[in-house]
Amino acid sequence: MTDPHDQARAYLRAHAQLRPVDATFMGLPGHDHQLPPAGPDAVGAERATLEALQADLAHMRAPQTAAERLDAQLLSAQLTTALAELDRAPRQHSPAWYTGEAAFGVISLLLPGHLDDPEVTRDALRVRLEAIPAFLAQARAHLQGRARPDDVAERARREARAAAHLLSTGLPRHPLWNDTLRLPAGRAARALLAYAEDLSGPDAPVACGEAHLDLLMRVTHALPFGPREALERATEAFARLTARLEAQARGLPGDMHWTEHLARLEARVPEGDLLGTYRELHGRALDAARPLLTPADDYGLDFAFLPEWAEGTGDLYFLFYRSPAPLRPGTGSRYWVTPPGPDPADRRAHNCAFVKLVHAVHHGSIGHHTHNARARQADSVLARVAGTDCASGIALLGAGTMVEGWACYAEDLLAEIPGFYTPAEELLLTQFERRNAASCIVDLKLHLGEWTLEQARAFYRDEAHFAPARIWAETTRNALFPASRLMYWLGTETIKALRAELALPARTFHDALLAHGHAPATVVADELRAQYRQGALHR
Template sequence: MSGYDPALVDDFLEHHWRYRPVDATFMGNRDHDHRLPPVGPGVLAEELDGNRVLHARIAATPEPPALGDRLDRRMMLAELEVQAAAIAARPRLANPAWLSGEAAFSIISLLLPQTAPVRHDALRARLSAIPAFLADGAAALAGTPTPAGWMRRARREAQAMAVFLREDIALHDEYTPDWDNARSGAAAAFERFAAAIEGLPDADPACGEEYLALIMKRQHGLALSPTEAVEQARSAFDRMGEELVAMASAIDGNRSWQDIVAGLGKIGPRTVEEAFASYRAIDMEARAAAPGLVTPAVEYGLDYRWMSPCFRRISQSLYFLFYRSPPGLDAGQGSVYWVTPPGDDEAAFLAANNTATVKTIHSVHHGGVGHHTQNARARVAHSRLARIAGTDCALGLAFLGAGTLIEGWACYVEDLLMEAPGFYSPEEEILLKQYERRNAASVLVDINLHLGRWTQEQAAAFYRDEAGFAPSRVEGEVVRNSMMPGSRLMYWLGVEGIKALRGRWKSDTQSFHDALLSYGHVPLAWIAEEMDRAGQLNP
């Protein structure tokens, strides 16, 4: 048995990027900026062959003594194993929303602030490649049973991208007329793709227990079975429902918790300018409340800006994030956080940007002490893959296994600031409890849907009638659940894992959180094992 070679990470990434070049752009590698993913006949078989060879090479090496190498080796083996299973059970080329998403973000990824300046040659090359990419994808899908929600999402994305390419891309600061021929051809290709996939026969999106259990065990590192996770989440969901009632009664016996949460939407800025300023102001308050709890990243900037005009319409139809993790391989000096400008309804804008929402979601969950600090710490993690695993790509995280730490932390830190006296009002703490309950609800949908226990209609009814999701969000949530098994359970299970780990930490609160984030983007369960190995945990 030969020793572990850190250069295996380079081989792994080249294999990954060969089939996922848009991921490479988001991660900060520019070598694949001109390419789209291969989709022709035999692509998946070719990828699987390369996967098996690479997996065998890595598996033949001993566990490395160095922390970063050890985590890299473990992540590569887990990702390769799950990717191989996905090729057999959930091939991405059979998902029209994967095709529309990759095509759309192949362009958008080159236009975002974190990839500035625009690589014009690469942009034109990708625009020119879109017609063949979408035509080949549509041909492969012809007559194939496909979950109707996936088809509808793909058609919506394709139609929106056609409008973006015909109209709004010209609003980009670096637009030049030499994009015009290629963007016109790409727009027409998106329209043809939307028409070609309409009416595909429906299919059940459930992935089955074996595949879901593999994701939970190998990618997330969870010891729980899907059934055990459902039982825990159901118990917590019911308990938190009772807690919400008790919390509301303690504030005002004449108002339900739903009424109290609704009332928070009326508390906030009175003007658009005040709403924008509140993002930065509350972010600063959160950072000021953090000492003793966690060390916020101050060395890496966070720039709140109005969303660029060219993206304002397309952002409503795609997986378009107002805060996107910066490219780990080319991180620069900071991140851009976009604030969506008001439309015609200024009152709706102010309600959506009420103080409680800006505080919990924007300034804490995503902002200075949340994802932003997490990403800044990941940039200097010992593991090379932990620096980029949490990159937001076209459909979600680059490597799903990092999600229990990434989303677990961002949800956990919302509650953590309840330990800072006066940061939240009692009413805002009810809102946080509702968020926690919704995350437990998402575990139930994620697992029950993929085990075939719930239909999509039952999942939608549960989200709407029991979990309290806004009706406008329900279909999108169910489609997301159905497309990406194991992607919604990681929020609540991640929070629960962090709480359990904190209870075993031998030192103070701030050192625990700083140590937790220092590992970068790897499964929380692996961090627990490494902390235990280092003698930092009580039994």
């Protein structure tokens, strides 16, 4: 009999072979020179690997500790999910999967954590660049004549062109650049541009269907209900939060609609040193949160302007904050800030309220920054790495209710510190919660087949008041990754309900919650309930 930790390690070895770009982001050694298998037998070979791992679960002894239970749950759910996806819509049949892997196979090696050994990294980068033309040729074989949503194909075109721009214009500005990269980078860029021009094919429906959506909710996210109940909850919450916004707006001076108050908030931009504002608000959030939890101030977060080599990557999943490689995190991580241009709209994107709530709290300080630091110390093998940001999303989708649920919850948590937010910023907090409920509604209605992409976009624009420039990318992402947007609001709701149920001191509750790392929020909740019953957590 093997224990759950051994089974989890076996899965990670297989995951690294099947998804080597994920392995680079996780810090798993030995795969930095590889792109994913994409030959004609790739889908069948992956299915055989996953089925063998699933069969091995029969030989796993019963979990005996919280960490073993987390590994067993994450592993079983991941195998079930991955096999279901291979049956429904293998990622090898999505044109955007290839562009994401090709682009981030390169970008993953350009990030600061890979610059400690430049010769080794440069060699891995050269090999990956050399592999891109063949990888994209294999993509064409998989995609030939295959139906796919038109908007997914358009996303792939945009990503391919952005990646080609990176290789031809950005990469030569990177410290790793030397003449050995010139030819393979040029060939890869040309292959990406050719791929962008060769993505014709029939349109396909977006919806994954109720049965698959139900599996993603009940198995992957370990939620105790399915899409119909979730839709009812999110719809009620959207109406309730709309009423709250209207009431909050009436309490603010000016007799304005809540959207006008938020527009005024957006106009308040930092004066002078922009990076200094980011650092100051991040530090303030860390200090303010100390009565509520133990923040990760022993692991650094450095704010810097986006480097020249990364300019023009806007159509890629290039995150300003990307979780450090959990298996080789170094002593700190980098937070990119896009330099504002001459257009006043560029400066408004860095308005003080947005920097505070999104950059300083949600991603920095006690949000993802602290959660990632705690996850790296978790006893569960998979909960250390499940929330790793990879080419198109986190490594294991099942961790999402905790990963994003916590970061959204953290925004609200600091409202418990008197004076941390202004009344107008608390209005923005409510709009963020309402936006997450809206994303949950779209995720569900789109994949239940009740809405088209155009109907989803109209809802985001007219009801949820999303920024117009964001809507196309948001809905295309909704289409590509079912059950990935519902995890924000449902994860936050799970954490809030558990805190109310246990009624523990804030610091005790939050530190215990984060200690379990990246696992489904409901599964972590069950472990905290068990600890409470056993007397390990005290009021």
